[in-house]
Amino acid sequence: MDKQLIFKSKYLNKLKGEVQSGLLIDHYKSNLFIYDKTQTLMLPNIITAADLADQLDVNDDCKTAILLYEAFKNLEPIQASDERLWTYLTHVDLYSYMIRRWDAVYNSSSKDEAKYIFEHWFLQSSSQSSLLRHALAGLWWAVSLSVEENKGPEKYDLTKILFRQLDFPTRTLGTYKLGRHKEAVIGILEFIKENDDLFTTNFEDKTRYITKHLNIIGGVKPISYYKRDFFKAELKKITLSIQAL
Amino acid sequence: MKFTEISFPHPVLGVLDAIDSKISLFPEPEIKSNVDFYHITIFFNHDNNDLLELIKIGSAEYFCDVTCSNTLYRKIFTSKDGRMEFEIAKKAVRGRVEFTCLILTTVDIDYTNTNSHVDYYSYIFKLDQGDVLAYFGEFDFDADIVYEKLKAVTSFMEVVENENLTFPYIDLKKSKIEIQLPSQSFKIYCNDLISQEIKYSPIFHSSFVLNALLIALYNFDSHRDFLWARVIEYRLKNDFDLLALSIQEVENIPEIAQKLLGNPFNRLLEGLLQISESTIENE
Incomplete structure (x- = not known):
């Protein structure tokens, strides 16, 4: 079994420079991204996910996220936040998925092609919000934050709630400091699951509201101290406000 | 928070003048690094008797919240006494790792503090489990910095090839200060007779390395987020020789550069003397 490859840092910077200058943009309109195969390193403890690109579903982010997470389950946090890995995956192993899921440059419909490529193919920085917004890293981390390994076949039930609307993991919950505390994420998702009738309408507005509300509580209380029941209890107190949205 | x-x-000790008691993280937190872990020791220091009593009876505890935005790491550590020790796996963090040190309630309590500000007199506060009683402050360290190798110039600078150049270029927008050489110059630089020859290193240090470092230091403020600047900032704060030299004072920069490179002018002169003596011997 082949070991997973990543780009060398210098090559990654070269790619960025050439996208910035416009030199490389036409490469993203091709069915195969041409890259310098000598500019890679091996991750010795991670096995490459053969045929993963063919299994990913451009119409189902949750399914894709779970498949991606399963394929790279053994990533350590320091590897899962490594720009060299995610950029290699977007450009090589999962390129065929990328041009189907984020196709604006591929089909020449993007107004700012360099910006579009940077937003989807590269990590903008190594911060939490950048990781969660990345086309692949964001999916992996969203599953990592919501999976409950001890729940057997139901272990992805909360992940499925998180992915009801892509902005919830990638723009709302995931980008707040709150999103770094798994107990908070689980607490919020369990509250949604247990009060499903509350969230049948205006899911996006409501999830934004509850995330903001808990973030305000985090301004005066040390969020990381609390378990999931604390967050559920806090949300229960504002049930009427959620209902009114 | x-x-x-x-x-x-x-009333929260350490926030404004809510409670009149001493509070600090003293001695300074220790961060030691081994192959797989960072070993952290924190000394919570205060002299508030009411809080000491709450901790003694188990109604409060020392608390440290550790976060790293780059790896979504978030973990808490607690202790019943003022010395807290714990480890963080190196594979769990990248870049800035931040610590917030507090005392929290461990149960719901009715709270008053004898040393609190007059504004709080005669009130009894109903606190929930997890409420903040004291704030010792925050600190951080940079997990990208290899502390054991900080003295080496290679911790903040490197020489690379740039085939598009005719003249050398100093690039400060990289994790290390990059001295970019045109291909022809780079090939000469890489020749073992030059780059691996230890007696020439003072010549490199006092020529293009010093030049690049000076350019970097004069532009330090606008590049603070880059790894090279964080490495230099750490050395400015921790090297005894550099403590008295503020980088904000522009006239200090030449001396800072000389000290960071271990007095390259002097080493250059001594090196030239050595080369000249060995040349005479060979003749």
Whole structure:
């Protein structure tokens, strides 16, 4: 079994420079991204996910996220936040998925092609919000934050709630400091699951509201101290406000 | 939590003048690094008897919240005494790792503090489990910095090839200060007779390395987020020889550069003397 490859840092910077200058943009309109195969390193403890690109579903982010997470389950946090890995995956192993899921440059419909490529193919920085917004890293981390390994076949039930609307993991919950505390994420998702009738309408507005509300509580209380029941209890107190949205 | 911007409904030691007692992280937190872990020791220091009593009876505890935005790491550590020790796996963090040190309630309590400000007199505060009683402050360290190798110039600078150049270029927008050489110059530089020859290193240090470092230091403020600047900042704060030299004072920069490179002018002169003596011997 082949070991997973990543780009060398210098090559990654070269790619960025050439996208910035416009030199490389036409490469993203091709069915195969041409890259310098000598500019890679091996991750010795991670096995490459053969045929993963063919299994990913451009119409189902949750399914894709779970498949991606399963394929790279053994990533350590320091590897899962490594720009060299995610950029290699977007450009090589999962390129065929990328041009189907984020196709604006591929089909020449993007107004700012360099910006579009940077937003989807590269990590903008190594911060939490950048990781969660990345086309692949964001999916992996969203599953990592919501999976409950001890729940057997139901272990992805909360992940499925998180992915009801892509902005919830990638723009709302995931980008707040709150999103770094798994107990908070689980607490919020369990509250949604247990009060499903509350969230049948205006899911996006409501999830934004509850995330903001808990973030305000985090301004005066040390969020990381609390378990999931604390967050559920806090949300229960504002049930009427959620209902009114 | 931004403690400097919060006025709590109850008195919190360490926030404004809510409680008249001493509080600090003293001695300074220790961060030691081994192959797989960072070993952290924190000394919570205060002299508030009411809080000491709450901790003694188990109604409060020392608490440290550790976060790393780059790896979504968030973990808490607690202790019943003022010395807290714990480890963080190196594979769990990248870049800035931040610590917030507090005392929290461990149960719901009715709270008063004998040393609190007069504004709080005669009130009894109903606190929930997890409420903040004291704020010792925050600190951080940079997991990208290899502390054991900080003395080496290679911790903040490197020489690379740039085939598009005719003249050398100093690039400060990289994790290390990059001295970019045109291909022809780079090939000469890489020749073992030059780059691997230890007696020439003072010549490199006092020529293009010093030049590049000076350019970097004069542009330090606008590049603070880059790894090279964080490495140099760490050395400015921790090297005994550099402590008295503020980088904000521009006239200090030549001396800072000389000290960071271990007095390259002097080493250059000594090196030239050595080369000249060995040449005479060979003749």
